[in-house]
Amino acid sequence: MNKNEKLVLDWIDHNKSELFNATKLIWDYAEPPLQEEQSSKLLVDILKKEGFKIEMGLAGMPTAFVATWGSEKPVIGILGEYDALPGLSQKTVGKKEPVEENGYGHGCGHNLLGVAGVGAVVAAKKAMETSNLKGTIKFYGCPAEETMIGKVFMVRDQVFKDTDVCLTWHPGAHNSLWGSSTLAMNSVKFTFYGKSSHAATNPESGRSALKAVQLMETGVQYLREHIIDAAKIHSTITHGGDEPNVVPEKAQIWYYIRAPYRKDVEEIYERVLNVAKGANLMTDTEHEVDLITGCYHMLPNKVLGQVLFNSLKKVGPPAFDTKDKKFAEELVDSFKPGTREMVVRLTGAPGELVDTNLHDSILEPFDEGRILQGSTDVADVSWNIPTAQFNTACVPTGTPVHTWQFTASVGSGIGQKGMLVAAKTLGLSIIELMQNHYLVDLAKEELDKEILNAGPYESPLHNVTSSPIS
Incomplete structure (x- = not known):
């Protein structure tokens, strides 16, 4: 591990309490899509304090923003989300017990998603300043992923046009590359x-x-x-x-x-x-x-995927403690028989994962060529900018997304430890791309070939002239 990589990991470890606190605050806010005022402000305030230039209100959305540091190529983008879901309010307990009846809750872990990206870009900036490493980092605050709005409108309005590559992640039940496409x-x-x-x-x-x-x-x-x-x-x-x-x-x-x-x-x-x-x-x-x-299907970039996976292996899995394992057991006990096996089977992951409640290793990529039975607006970014993503274990194995169990887990130490691994993985990957510009060129070449075969991107919103808030 080189000096820059060590600087990234050390900064994140030294500031993990602030990152944990941010995940808890956003989990508490649990704001609906396009109404994430407190969540976006929290992330903006951290980035502004660390010297990033902020642009707010992108693509007609008050809670969409970009934070930029640096001035030269390459330009590395990190995608972050922070919207919640209706009806999934939940306390961090092992039985269904909402904080607010029928309230919003983070049943997809977006309270973790944006915070990890913020931790990564700040840590990478610190390392680049120390080593006088040139390049530009952009953190994109993307609202309303759950309604497939944020990034689709941002792509339509060419918010990402000056970025060379984009990286992101998503809270999940295992630690591996996300290599599948989406609907x-x-x-x-x-x-x-x-x-x-x-x-x-x-x-x-x-x-x-x-x-x-x-x-x-x-x-x-x-x-x-x-x-x-x-x-x-x-x-x-x-x-x-x-x-x-x-x-x-x-x-x-x-x-x-x-x-x-x-x-x-x-x-x-x-x-x-x-x-x-x-x-x-x-x-x-x-x-x-x-x-x-509307959105497209995902085009996972293999060059960037390898960068992310190599970084994930360097970081290693989350260090779950006894309290985390006990809570995971309580959540697993709340599932109906066969739930975990069904969820693991649908992802295409190895069946033996259900033998442990919390995934505590790094899983070799397994889903290339598969189509995940869901959709994401990250896909529209991937048709315009080389993009890759990965998962870390933030919930017990086999936990269905958009459930109260998912909300409970991502609000606990389980989710926070998975977020920390994600922040480090993204931070190391930024440094890797800054130090090896040829990887950025290869990622672009790969996307160019994909588009040549698949045909050009035309925004699903090409006949929609209004902003998402009207």
């Missing part, structure tokens, strides 16, 4: 408008917007038989009327359309639009379409 997606709302009337005395005068929604959902249900097996269409009726004796004049349904490739999403989306038109004809109603966001 492309559209998030779209259909609002139907009819005519109200008394449902008993003169229903013939009414035109039910709710019936239009119901017929649309029936049509989509039949459509599912005739789309590719790997595609998924999820829905929820967000408004269906107010009282049974009033024919609803307004109703709304919200869809997520997912598929392995962007072109598949676009084809299915067009068919869903036609289903909505059919529902109009059958009910004599009208409708509006609100495409909220």
